[in-house]
Amino acid sequence: MKKTFLLCSLLVYCLLLQARQNSQANPLNDIEQVFPVSPEAASLGRYGDVPVNLATGKINYTIPVYTIRIGDFQWPVYLSYNYSGLVTEQDHPMTGLGWDLIASGRITRQVRGMDDQYGNQSYKATAIIPYLQGAYDHLSGTAAYRDKQYQIYDNIANRNFDGQQDLYSINASGLGGSFVFNEKNEIVFLQHKNYKVQKNGDSFTIIDDKGITYYFTVHEIGTYQYSVGPESVNRSVPVSYLLTQVQLPNNKGSIYFEYVSGGIYRKKVYSESKTKDGATGGTPPVIVDYRESSSSQYLLKKNTIS
Structure with a gap:
């Protein structure tokens, strides 16, 4: 009776240990740990992913459009946003105020x-x-x-x-x-x-x-x-x-x-x-x-x- 109890306990322990290892190895478990926040918090949280010049506070953001390749050489084409506020007598380009098309x-x-x-x-x-x-x-x-x-x-x-x-x-x-x-x-x-x-x-x-x-x-x-x-x-x-x-x-x-x-x-x-x-x-x-x-x-x- 004692031997049967010990074998059952050992089997349950092994199953629990295996389940824990599988849980740690499964990357989906991290994705499933999502906790909802308020819309304001979610919106403001996006700014942490935007590169900011710590000296001036200006946002410097780029959107890739296309890349020209010749062998190992690459020539990127992208939209760049770099805006520091409205300046007197400043005119906007065809891409809009603060935006520049970097293609040539x-x-x-x-x-x-x-x-x-x-x-x-x-x-x-x-x-x-x-x-x-x-x-x-x-x-x-x-x-x-x-x-x-x-x-x-x-x-x-x-x-x-x-x-x-x-x-x-x-x-x-x-x-x-x-x-x-x-x-x-x-x-x-x-x-x-x-x-x-x-x-x-x-x-x-x-x-x-x-x-x-x-x-x-x-x-x-x-x-x-x-x-x-x-x-x-x-x-x-x-x-x-x-x-x-x-x-x-x-x-x-x-x-x-x-x-x-x-x-x-x-x-x-x-x-x-x-x-x-x-x-x-x-x-x-x-x-x-x-x-x-x-x-x-x-x-x-x-x-x-x-």
Whole structure:
């Protein structure tokens, strides 16, 4: 009787142990452990899966659309969301406010002050750069120093000379960075990049650190009207350089980008400024300035590979 009881107990113990092991090995058991929460809690819980920049609080979210493959090389096409709130004079692209279709690439030129090809650009090298580097500091506190300082500020404020370099920003898959042309017309990156950049007329060629060559040969023209008082100057310069070819090293293949015209974009921006002479004092006049601009636009038509 005792032996029968012990055998039954041992059998029940083995069955329970086997059932427990099967339960732990079954991944469906974890899926079945779902506990309902309120709709508000469920909705807010999704934000934990969205990547957020911890420094700025901006959401950076991407939606894959397609991937072009040539051997081991991949060129992703995707929608990107990066929105930090409504900004004055900001216009939305065709994909909507905060959204961008990343399918090709471009170099965007931000004209700051006047464009770098306008007027006497040597003034930066002969006056502005030496002033910023402290070439006149030995005259500090003297009338000569104040006169020199006022002359530079007045020339920039009245747009007798350009006081800023235009900013070029690169945006393409696997390629990024910003650069300017210094007073010697040399390309200088704001943050070091191991890129080789060549400018040929109104086109750019960039070779990255992997030996991949990017050609930006289609450009959008921007027309600006600088106006101070009764005088105005019209200027037309390239403001965007579109990626037309990605060439892989060792003749492994290329991706080509074809564009179609997207019409003309126009905008008018107003600004006010004052320039005060510290030596003479008085109330400076308010200079009402405005800038009218228009730009040609191109839209990506198709990608081809070879």
